[in-house]
Amino acid sequence: MFSAEIVGAWIAVFLTLAIFSYLYRDNPFYKVAEHIFVGVSAGYWASMFFWTQIQPNLFGRLWPALHEGQSLGILGKVWYGIYNFFNLIYPPAFPDGGVATGHGMQLIYLIPLILGIMMLLSVFSKFSWFARWGIAYVVGMAAGLRSYGFLNSNVIGQVKGSIIPLVGDVSTGAIINGIILLIGTITGLMYFYFSKEHKGWFGKIGRIGIYFLMISFGASFGFAVMGRISLLIGRFTDLKTFGGADYHHASLWLLVAMVVLLGIWSFFNKEEKLTKGNTPK
Template identity: 40%
Template sequence: MTGLELFWTWVAAFLTLSIYSFLYKDNVFYKIAEHLVVGVSVGYIFTINWFQGLHPYLFHPLAKSGQEPINLLRLIPFFLGLLFLLRISRKYNWLSRFTIALVMGISCGVSIPYTIEARLIEQTKASMIDFTQQPSIWAGICSAIILVGTIATLVFFFFSKEHKGVLGGTARVGIVFIMVGFGASFGYTVMARVSLLIGRLNFLINDWAKGTYHFIFG
């Protein structure tokens, strides 16, 4: 580790500890780190968008439009993009709706057929069991559980009839499946949050503390 790398490691360690100091109580170090994160993020994202978005795909081709006139077509999306900025004008903010409508229309047109395919049709097909095609008894049991869980959960969200009798019993089974789902999500969420802590403590112990020790004592 070079001296410069060690310096930036210390900066990162200071900012990490500043953020974690909030666990004790709100303080000035936390505020500094928080504002730094916001400012640096905005600056970084703007720079990337400029150098890998706006410049190569808009301004650079426009600058070369004398040689390639077709590049002038890029003025159309550029103009539509500028309309977005009119959101800040009270008088002309309605003009931004043209761009929003265009983006919404294209997004919906592109996404809806494949969303239905991926989220509805494929999922429905997977819930249909052919018991003759199961590779093992266990696979058959799992498929049966999926079928029962899907139907019971759907019944739970059927509100056009009071949940009594068979409907009520099925809905209660649906609640069990929903709770199991919540439990799985909670377990995964704990794992995700702990992973972030592991990442930071791993950095503090192995990169910062051990790195500093090796830099000083060799």
């Protein structure tokens, strides 16, 4: 009668309504949902990263699965001896004979392992300085990777994109668009030029730039509203689905139960409501 799917639907409905209940005011349902969300997210990410990255890509390269009949030297035996110790502690992550993910042994991966351990040492105040090495590596690598991409796509690509021909086989609409784009780009950039005081003709140009920026912020706000409404539609669609007979009217029952319980809770917490005024901002 109650399959995993139905139980899942009831949990989903409860959590959705619990989050929505914050629109009324901060309450125990919302707090429960909030804490579950934070806990589950942290656990999910930690588990996902371990099983998709650390186990296959790090351990899989440090202790790859041994082929049948493969012989090991003394160092190899010591190395796999360490692995066998981990195997005794937690076999699912360290299966017998090595991690079979198709990698060969690459001991260079000891460096990220050491850097990772150094980052974890940040929890101990005495050794927290070790973490800087790992962070420095990550920051340096990310900066190197992104700098080329930004220069190529966001600087050169965008400059090229803003150069629009005004003559030849171009429609009137495209010419007008091109001129607006040119004015918007130049005035917008001028607004962010702070080495000259924004007065006189320079101030006027900067002011035009502000109008372009305001239009851009308005568009961003509009899109943000559209996005939030889309998400609301998604939740309501699910609530509608789970309100059907297939799910034993989960949405309806839980909504009624939560409204009644919130009403009772509100009745006994009137004072808190008046003093704190904890309605959503």
